[in-house]
Amino acid sequence: MSEQIYDLAVIGGGINGAGIARDAAGRGAHVILLERGDLARGTSSASTKLIHGGLRYLEHYEFALVRESLIERERLWTIAPHIIWPLRFILPHQKGIRPAWLVRLGLFLYDHIGGRKLLPATRTVNLKNAPAGKPLRPEFVKAFEYSDCWVDDARLVVLNAMDAGEHGADIRTLSEVTHLERRDGLWHIEISGQAPVRARAVANAAGPAVLDLLARTTGHDRKTGETIRLVRGSHIVVRKMFDTPQAYFCQNSDGRIFFAIPYEDDFTLIGTTDADHKGSLDDIHATPEEIDYICQSAGAYFRQPITAADVIYSFAGVRPLVDDGSGKPETASRGYHFELDVGEGDIAPILSVFGGKITTYRHLAESAVDKLAVHLPVLKGQSWTLREPLPGGNFPINGAADLAATLERDFGFLPPSLVHRWVRSYGTRTRTMLSNATLLSDLGTDFGHDLYAAEVDYLIDHEWAQSADDILWRRSKLGLRFSNAATQKLEKYVKVRLQRRHI
Known part of the structure; x- marks a missing residue:
């Protein structure tokens, strides 16, 4: 002991x-x-990647939860502006589900019950005259645009x-x-x-x-x-379906909702589902039925049809929700x-x-x-996490572009695409990886897609990465771009690096 x-x-x-x-x-x-x-x-790595109040929770009268979430939304953006950033959402009005005035009333409440100060308010959009309407089917003519935030979960x-x-x-x-x-x-x-x-x-x-x-x-x-209710949420990733900067929030005729979100520059993330999970917690994946359901849902809104054959990647996570006796999994608190x-x-x-x-x-x-x-006197004072930025987040909430420009000036050999990704992942900690580098070759082995040994070493030494999967799917989302051969090359490097650390 x-x-x-x-x-x-x-x-x-x-x-x-x-x-x-x-x-x-x-x-x-x-x-x-x-x-x-x-x-x-x-x-925690299988979410819809959103910091949001949960607009649909208003329908279930969870006003306290929505208010708490909306208050936290801007707080989290403030302490982590490198991995959290604002995102506007287009909510197309679907006739026959609920009247437009009721949707607008809900969005008015969403705008005001959480003390919104920094994010822009809701506005009405004529889809026939707006770029955001181009990806949608022609029957959608009216929408509402509102704010939430994206996060690298x-x-x-x-x-x-x-x-x-x-x-x-x-x-x-x-x-x-x-x-x-x-x-x-x-x-x-x-x-x-x-x-x-x-x-x-x-x-x-x-x-x-x-x-x-x-x-x-x-x-x-x-x-x-x-007691808990295990509810599985599944998502799919496809090639980029639209060029607009906004995400889309849509509701199906069965009452369920889904998001279509710009993802990692070249892709679109679509989800989620709500299904009670009865299987092993070590075998969680999107089922063929869930993938088909998401594809059909997207097809009801977007001009571009998608099928299971278009899915590049899918993932699922199990949410441990409080079992409140709700009949449907999507209505559980x-x-x-x-x-x-x-x-x-x-x-x-x-x-x-x-x-x-x-x-x-x-x-x-x-x-x-x-x-x-109350039971552990060593815990002193009150929470401090509201004030202190997370590692790499010590810059203004709208300062990512300025940080990137400074890094490009100080390290002129870096490709702008790499600086863009690093700022959105590491913020000011980017300089820790660069150390004394003066040439691109100083970053070591290039594993492809701007992943260099310097970044891999940093993730092993500072972020507990132990495998290629840790690096490609959780510390980054580069797994979407890596081939099997490139992944194996990275895995071999990680193993050697870990062995050397333990010598």
Whole structure:
């Protein structure tokens, strides 16, 4: 048993776990985060990539959740302007579903209940005279344009973990927790293939596996409490369907919605679905039926028809929603709840997180740490995460172009396309990768598509990347462009690099 005792063990390296670790570490706690795979390996890298209030949640009267999300929307944009940026959405009016005045009323509410200050307001659009109407079928003549934000979801997780690490947290990926036991006023945590660790408190942020982790816990008597509903959301990626900068928000005749979003410059991301997930959490993928459903949904709105043959890539994630008894999976609440259990003597608490969404992760983490602080005196002060930018985000919210121009001036050998991608991924931390480079060749091996060894080394050394998949699908989205041969070349390099680090 390790002699070291942590104040807080966070189990789960998704957005909620990384957010809790960041908040607690910044308040002075000695934190360890344990993730059985890679950071953002599951649900947190399989979202629709949006920081949004959730316009459709207004239909389900979830006004408090929408308000909380809208307030967080601009806050998150402020602390992470490199990976979060504004996006305008075109909502075509579909006759027969609901009257235009009702849609406009909902958008008026959406504009005003969350304290919007920076994002532009909703406006009405005549699609016959607007470029945004060209990709749509001719029967759509009226639309509404409103604001939300785009986010690189997996990078948001990684940056929270990085900031936690820079505040002293011990971040461990590939660390599966096999058993927890409350004993002698502490949590004794067993980790597959590693020495056990001890902690004064536990935050169970295992997402879809939140109840599975509790089932592996001794000393925690859980007879009643929250249950979860596992809802699978699937997405597809196709070649770029439109040149307009806006995304599209559409509603099907069955009441479900989907987004079509500009993605990684050359692609369009379309989704999502809502289906109860009954299978393994290690085998989550978009089913052929879901892919066909998304293609048919898009075909009802866009001039360009798409079929399963046009799908370049598909992905799915399981959302661990609070089971509120909703009949349809799409109507289940996206809110969150905590379950706190404390041992005798008001010590060794375990806080389990149920539900949540990316947009509310920071506030969720703040609330979770506040609850733990009552039982863990080492946690000092109030949350600080509202004020401090995430790594690389210390520049003005509209300053990405200026940052890119400065980097292009200082490093004239860099291709503009590379600077564009790096600014949107690493922000001001881009200079860390460049180090003393004065020529493009100083960046080392070119693996293709502007991925150089300098970036790969940075991701291994600073962002816990352990494989080509970690780099191509979570630290970046370059997997959309890489061939199998190029991926294998990168995998070989990563393995050699990791071996050298351990010598």
